[in-house]
Structure formats: structure tokens, C-alpha cells
Amino acid sequence: MRLRLGVLFAAPVSILTGLFYVLPFWLLGWHRYIGVKSSTTGKSKLGTGMVWVVDEAKAPKWLLARWVGWGGHCVGSFVVLRKMPEQVTTLNHELHHVHQMHTLGFLQPVLYALSSLTAFAAGEEAYKANHFEVAARRVAGQVADATSFTQGYAWCGKSHR
Numbered sequence: 001m002r003l004r005l006g007v008l009f010a011a012p013v014s015i016l017t018g019l020f021y022v023l024p025f026w027l028l029g030w031h032r033y034i035g036v037k038s039s040t041t042g043k044s045k046l047g048t049g050m051v052w053v054v055d056e057a058k059a060p061k062w063l064l065a066r067w068v069g070w071g072g073h074c075v076g077s078f079v080v081l082r083k084m085p086e087q088v089t090t091l092n093h094e095l096h097h098v099h100q101m102h103t104l105g106f107l108q109p110v111l112y113a114l115s116s117l118t119a120f121a122a123g124e125e126a127y128k129a130n131h132f133e134v135a136a137r138r139v140a141g142q143v144a145d146a147t148s149f150t151q152g153y154a155w156c157g158k159s160h161r
């Protein structure tokens, strides 16, 4: 029931990204659908989504060039991965973003942007110090945030370790 409500809450984002990104790229053969996946961490209760992988043989070079340095991303209730996952780490990271989408719904992208903005204003890297990224990295068992581990956060002049 909670997952269904989450999918509904995220639907405005899922419909937009699905219609203008995931569906056309899938129809063009650039994304290969691998199925509905659920997080294996036990910490992303609503982390269930439809997953695609970029098809390297069919995707155009400009698209592959845009993926350099990235493992995957979450768009609404959907996940697109750069490669077929050998380990579940990247998939669990992205499925935690799906959990965030299903918890915060269409507000998630707004709050994500605000988190990047506040991290940037605090002098940290907007992506690495973003609260949603730190949480996803922590849940997936990745290094959560190297900068903050060594220097602490700097919010409103206070340092938090």
C-alpha cells in the first residue's frame, strides 16, 4: 500500500521523465529494460522501481559520452544504469533515490536542488555533499562523503562531525 502511494506521489515526475526520456530511448533501442528491482539493503523500504540499462551497442556516441563518470540515475520511479550491474551497489544507490522519490514525491527534485544549493553555499561540492546523495551512498555501502568525513559540515557557521 505504501509503495503504491509512493508511486502515485512520484507520478508527476515519472510521467514526465517516462514520456520524454525513458520511453523514447527504450523505443529507439538505446535503453534495454531489465525488469522491476527492489533494494537489497533493507533500508530503502520504498526502493522498488523499473530498471533499464544503456545498450552500448545501439546507443549513439553522444549519449555514451554523457554517461562518462556516471553509474546510473533515478528519474521518478525509474532507474537507468550505465552498465548491467555486476554488483548491487550502484543499483541499491539508485533504488534509494527511488525510495526518496516515493517518500517525497514530486517535491524530491525541488528539495534535491535546494540541498545542492545549500551545500554549495556552505562551500562544499554541490553533488557530493547533497543530503540525498550522502544518504544514498551511505545506504548502498559507498563512501558517503569524503569531504565531510575529513572536514565536517559547515552549516550556518557551525561545524558538525
Ligand SMILES: [Zn+2]
Pocket: 093, 094, 097, 132, 133, 136
Ligand atoms: Zn545518487
